[in-house]
Amino acid sequence: MNLKTIVFLLAFILPFNLIKAQTCCSGGIPLSNNIGMAILETGTTQIGVNYDYNNLNTLNNGSNKLDDDSRLRITHSILVNASYAITDNFSIEGLFTWVNQRRKITQFGNENLDQTSGIGDGLLLIKYNFSDILKNKVAINIGIGTKIPFGSSTQKNNQGIILNADLQPGSNAWDIVYWSSFLSSFNFRPTFNISSRFIYRSTGTNSSYFGDSTYKFGNEFQAFIGFSDQFLFLKTMLYPSVTFKYRNAIQDKIGGFNLENTGGNWLFIIPNISINIGTNIVFYTRAELPIYSNIDGTQLTPTYRLTSGILFTIRPPKQLINLN
Template identity: 55%
Template structure:
């Protein structure tokens, strides 16, 4: 009887995922919000961001379907903390809170599913190599991990565990590799060309569906190429920029079997603007729009993402700090 009920539950959940799976392009935007700058030995940074991600485009492969009956929204609050032990060695952490809603409208009836809770967290250790690739260049590398702080066992009112893409947490440890490069442009001293690369090696949640299954999100590769400049207006320094982002996610797996309607690749354009209110406080806004997407099977895919936040920087006295050799 137990095995039969487990089978029925799995069929029900797979049926939901076949039409509403969005875990490869929704969820908490961890990778988007990593990469605090190293402001020099003893510098400490706090960043608080709000991120809104709307998925209201149904794709089959690269084709957009004429179907607006499904919608996903993710609202995230992200707290970033960074500290530089030296001009080269620094650490960065990211803590998250997430609210997700899924709305399905069929035959005049609307079904809403909502989850809220603390999400997963990230710790990243970084090391910078200034001028290693020429004057006015900085190459940085980082390694880290995503810790499963968030719950991954939330259930519906009927007691049925929600699918993995609606959970605040993943229930698994992930490994992270990070690479960043920036170069000042000689023809315009205020301009910078930058690029970054992030690879997330996902772990397994072996407590999925009340310990009956093993779930693994697909590994993710993300690359960014951006240009930023600077101008002064009303005694305030503004930094406009534009970033092109490429993201590729492998298919999710359950019990070592690829899960249909997961995985794909996307290209986005992200205009952004930051304002340096004073030497310690900066405000940043970003708008992210899809240029191209190819999904495996049929999936909701991102329609619009907006991020806004503030970063506070200050120096810590170095008298009693550990001196890390450069």
């Protein structure tokens, strides 16, 4: 067994063995949703600019929806991805974020609003394409990276009180991220693809939460399976797809103890459409809609999420060939 095969097996199997380990709050920055650009030819740069709107207005207890719409949580995120292909098989990717989070509670005619804004945490990912292990229209990529705590974790409300961790732009903790993706096409329709993606985040601990305590978001596992195709419409290439997403998060910990009403399991459907709007420029938009959730305790859970963005691809200049 050669070294590349060993690295591949470790990167693919490890997330499944660690599945009982942290989660970003459902209302926070969608870091894991927005990583994993394609690995293209050597010297290619990709830049993606995204706007993400996450609406949480559904109160659940376990798998039961409660008749209570007094709580509303909204997150606006601006996300910038950048990826560079060092070789045809190896690339590096970064994700930078800005976030505005709002939590509104309306009860007995009174309204309480807390909100924060600022630079959020970032992410750095290195990826490798194992094109020499499996061929015949099967693509396998793996990656490992880290979440970088750029964002503030000590913002305060109007009364000067530090807000809870789930409302902060940053986490003040370093996470390890394991990522893998698989894509297969078929002879009966070469443009039709089935893809899957697996992401595991092992989260670090904020050791100065409220000054003298600790906070750890629960470890998180996400699995995606998607179906995509492409069509020519009015001289424009369209790329429709539909993806199913499963998310598992264990409970957060505060002071080393499990925090109730955090963690759970979710299943989403994600319709997406991408459109070529110019040479090496793609516009895309997608919705993330919950199908099922079974959470720990009583929590505000996602109602819907909308994401739109533009992807720019800058390819290297072609080398001139001297026939002499």
